Amino acid sequence: MDRRQLGKLSLPVLLMLSVLALPRPDGLSYEGQAMFAVLAFSIPMFLLQPIPLGLVGVLVMVLPLILGAADVGSTFSAFGNPAVFFLIGAFMISAAMEKTPLHRRISLLFLRTAGSSPRMLVLFTMLSGAFLSFLMPEHGVIVLLVPIITYVAASIGLVPLRSNLGKGMLIGAAYGCTIGSLGTPLGGARNPLTIGFLISRGIEVNFLRWMELSLPLVLLSILLVWGMLVLIFPPEMKRIKTIPQVLEDELGGLPPVTGRNLLVSLTLLLIIASFIILPSLFGVDLTLIALIGGVAIFLVGGMRWEDVESRIPWGIILLYGGAITLGVHLIESGGASFLADRIVDITGGSPFLSILLVVILTKLLTEFMSNTAAVSVLLPIGSAVFLAAGLPVEMGAMLVGLSGGLAFMFLISTPGNLISFTSGYFSQKDLLKAGLLVNLVTIAAVFLTAYTYWKLIGVW
């Protein structure tokens, strides 16, 4: 560890010690104060990342034990939450999808649907990212999608940093994946984290229920963000004459569909269908489907064990474990309800203000730190605020889970932005400009969805 990393580490440690040294307010237990100290440590750790995030997850698990705020049993049993294993299963399925040329075919077919209209091309770039992010974690999608979109942009002669269409397509690819990742529990680690948190509170959210709550928001956001993008970066041409040929060439250049690829693709489709149908009709657990799906993919030759070892980012599993224990301990220690009571004193328990506060706070935090980290910090607090305001915990947790994914403004906001940035088609200034407006639009979209649609379907 070098001097710079040590410097970054000193701030979280100082903050933690300061919170511990403060006089304890009435109504807050020692365990609650200790958990606030862990929170004060973890937020700058997630922001500054002096050590890899997976290790931060380990520290977040260990610190409550050292400070005497939790016992070993409850800490590590929280790590055994079914959603952790759902995540492992989801990554196995995702690894198989990355190996087949299916993702490439899907994204090229989406682009072809746009025809020769530049505006439609931006929309369908977003839709291809969003659709693939329904099926696998968004970061996996953006890694696959950015080379494809950049290649297409170069093939139709878009000049990097000068072409508005290029900017719209590449920023749109990142934003499409980000928004699409909200659509199903498979889209990003924070989704199973939210489900896991709700399970620990005795509330079950299955695949279909998640989609019921999130899909209208996804569709609304895609349309609004697309509108913003073509407004901010109006395409420099009315028609792209060369694109049909470029896409035909690309599709024609894909390897032929082999029997094994077809079998793997069918298995993947079957797994997705199982996620949607089985829990609703027969009450089958999501985690069970994810794990059996992972094994099934292995059996039909969709991947080898080496793929499992090399394509599952184990760091996120550790971060995830830390995140879920942080949430459980904040609630069990009474820290979350203590903070929530103070917040409700300000909002007066108004649903309008509660929704707005949770959405804006989550959005602010997620712009500067890892989505999963932001969600893990705010899940216990957000849901406690809703509980104290007499609103359903499910609503508070889902709001945090969904808003936590929507990071648009900076390269550090989400790896997707940075990965897309390496295409060279847009500058940091472009991202900032688009992200600022898109943030406002998506805050409005989340708020509208929660305040009107969720009320309509009886969430609150």
Next chain:
Amino acid sequence: MFDKVMISVPMEQFPSLAFERARDLSEYLGSRLLVSYVIEDDLFERVSVSSLHVVTGKDQELWERKMIATHEKIARDVVVKEAKRLTGRNDLELRIVRGGYAGALSRVIEEEGCDMILMEYHSFDLLKYRIMDRSPVPVWIERHKGPIRRIGLFCTNLAPNERAPGAARKLKKAFGAGLESYYILDPGGDVDEGREEPELISARDRIKWTGVVHDRVESFITKRSKENDLDLIILGRIRKRGYFHLRSKFAKKTGASVLLIN
């Protein structure tokens, strides 16, 4: 100095203005043009660090390989085509290099025998200007759009002044521009030592000073450029510590292009 000009294309800005200026240099001074497309390694490293917890090393490796191939395509098919259009030259040379921006460009200069770097002013990433310290050849930071009508030559006791006057006269003639020349005795340098220099330069380069002034380099150049609406500022590369950002600030504050000569 203007025989073979390298136009650098970073991954964060397309240097349209620099290409337009390259057209002038090629037309008026017969400069040969080399386009240097830099695939910046530090960007890929940043991705690797920031996405370590969500994207595995193997996926990153595959992605990086694809992106580099795509950037090579962008350089060959898009950048060169656009550069040819902007410069009006079909005989452009292209070099695609990987590495840190400044280091990669230094390598190309050495290998290709370039005698000047032409880059575009970029307010967002000052690290790009590290090349100003590392480059063995003059660096032209293009900021001014349109023809060069007024040139300001600023010699100072903080910088080497051997080549700047000659370059100024050459560019004055090539562009048919007006030239005003100043010698600045900056209190931040060794003023006594610099006191004799204005006369020596004047005799050696047949330069008639518009003014010899005692002032801080930054404030004087900024003020004079704005008041006299200069399009190009020429000065020796200031080596004094603390002046690193100053040189790019000239372009930012005045809207003029800057030619730094060592």
